[in-house]
Amino acid sequence: MIEFLNLKKAYADLDSEIKHCLADVFDSGWYILGKEVDAFEQQFSSYCGTSHAIGTANCLDSLTLIFRAYKEMGLMEDGDEVIVPSNTYIASILSITENNLKPIFVEPDQATFNIAPELIEDSLTEKTKAILIVHLYGRVSYHEEIGRLAKKYGLKIIEDCAQAHGAMQDEKVVGNFGDAAGFSFYPSKNLGGLGDGGAVTTNDDSLAEVIFALRNYGSHQKYNNLYKGMNSRLDEIQAAVLSVKLKYLDQHNLRRIEIADYYLNNIRNEKLLLPVKVENEPMGHVFHLFVLRAEDRLSLKNHLNSNGIGFDIHYPIAPHMQVAFTEMNKASFPVSEKLHDTVLSIPCGLHLADAEVEKVAQIINGF
Numbered sequence: 001m002i003e004f005l006n007l008k009k010a011y012a013d014l015d016s017e018i019k020h021c022l023a024d025v026f027d028s029g030w031y032i033l034g035k036e037v038d039a040f041e042q043q044f045s046s047y048c049g050t051s052h053a054i055g056t057a058n059c060l061d062s063l064t065l066i067f068r069a070y071k072e073m074g075l076m077e078d079g080d081e082v083i084v085p086s087n088t089y090i091a092s093i094l095s096i097t098e099n100n101l102k103p104i105f106v107e108p109d110q111a112t113f114n115i116a117p118e119l120i121e122d123s124l125t126e127k128t129k130a131i132l133i134v135h136l137y138g139r140v141s142y143h144e145e146i147g148r149l150a151k152k153y154g155l156k157i158i159e160d161c162a163q164a165h166g167a168m169q170d171e172k173v174v175g176n177f178g179d180a181a182g183f184s185f186y187p188s189k190n191l192g193g194l195g196d197g198g199a200v201t202t203n204d205d206s207l208a209e210v211i212f213a214l215r216n217y218g219s220h221q222k223y224n225n226l227y228k229g230m231n232s233r234l235d236e237i238q239a240a241v242l243s244v245k246l247k248y249l250d251q252h253n254l255r256r257i258e259i260a261d262y263y264l265n266n267i268r269n270e271k272l273l274l275p276v277k278v279e280n281e282p283m284g285h286v287f288h289l290f291v292l293r294a295e296d297r298l299s300l301k302n303h304l305n306s307n308g309i310g311f312d313i314h315y316p317i318a319p320h321m322q323v324a325f326t327e328m329n330k331a332s333f334p335v336s337e338k339l340h341d342t343v344l345s346i347p348c349g350l351h352l353a354d355a356e357v358e359k360v361a362q363i364i365n366g367f
Helices: 012-028 035-048 059-072 090-097 144-153 205-214 236-246 249-266 297-306 323-328 334-342 354-365
Strands: 052-056 081-085 102-106 128-134 156-160 180-184 198-202 219-221 290-294 343-346
Touching: 012 035, 012 236, 035 052, 035 198, 035 236, 052 059, 052 205, 059 090, 059 128, 059 156, 059 180, 059 198, 059 205, 081 090, 090 102, 090 128, 128 144, 144 156, 198 205, 205 219, 236 249, 249 290, 249 354, 290 297, 290 334, 297 343, 297 354, 334 343
Parallel strands: 081 102, 081 128, 128 156, 156 180
Antiparallel strands: 052 198, 180 198, 290 343
């Protein structure tokens, strides 16, 4: 069996280094908002090229805190609209609705899976305050047209970087294309911890100051609460592990790209559509997931199962079709619906040996 994911195997080479940093945290006697979080925030902001990185409990909280901070700053209010791709994980949308803002779905480009920039302007209204772009599956989704629209209409650009740590375009790393960005450090991510974790990156000093308080009960100073905040703090253990793994992020991303390149060059099956690389941008897609499309996905699933190849589906239900959003269920986003009906993710992780990558391609070619 070739597993879709095996995190223990993927990071076996970091075993001693990670165990050493865990022992250091244990011995320190300080486990919340200490020197490990401070160090990682500085390292991660430097890596992303931003002025600030603020550790949080997870990516949903990161995105939610960004919108919440803009409301506290008087830049957004209940009922304002946020452009968001109709093809994304539900967390992107929950961060909007949690703040009593209104998500406005825009269809993706079928080749990239990311929001189609040319469709955004038609969805803008006087209530639009931001565009939330999602670097889905690890591919950079920023486009100069998005920047032009943001400047023309005075909109904030917020990045959902949950799946794209280290992806680059024009020598700029994701998390530094817009006004603020949310990251996930869920264990399976390109940069993942040993549990949940997240971060906000931004170059906006005022926004950062508000988020630093909001993540910690709305307080900059103990027992002095400026806002009705929340408890969303990256803990010392996760920060220490992430500091170790951040040193190897580019190297690990290159391995993912190497696997993806092999698939792209060796999978030859007219029944399948393969993902598209970013032209002239070697790090433009860091392949958190290698997602192909099959009209007869059920048969492909059966074929992979019978040949011992692990897989997953990201994602089987389009956001507007979820029971949680009954008010949107009658909406029609045919491109997203088609993608959600046909996508399938094959193994593309650090746990794979070259021979396993070759076997995956061979089995898929036999479908």
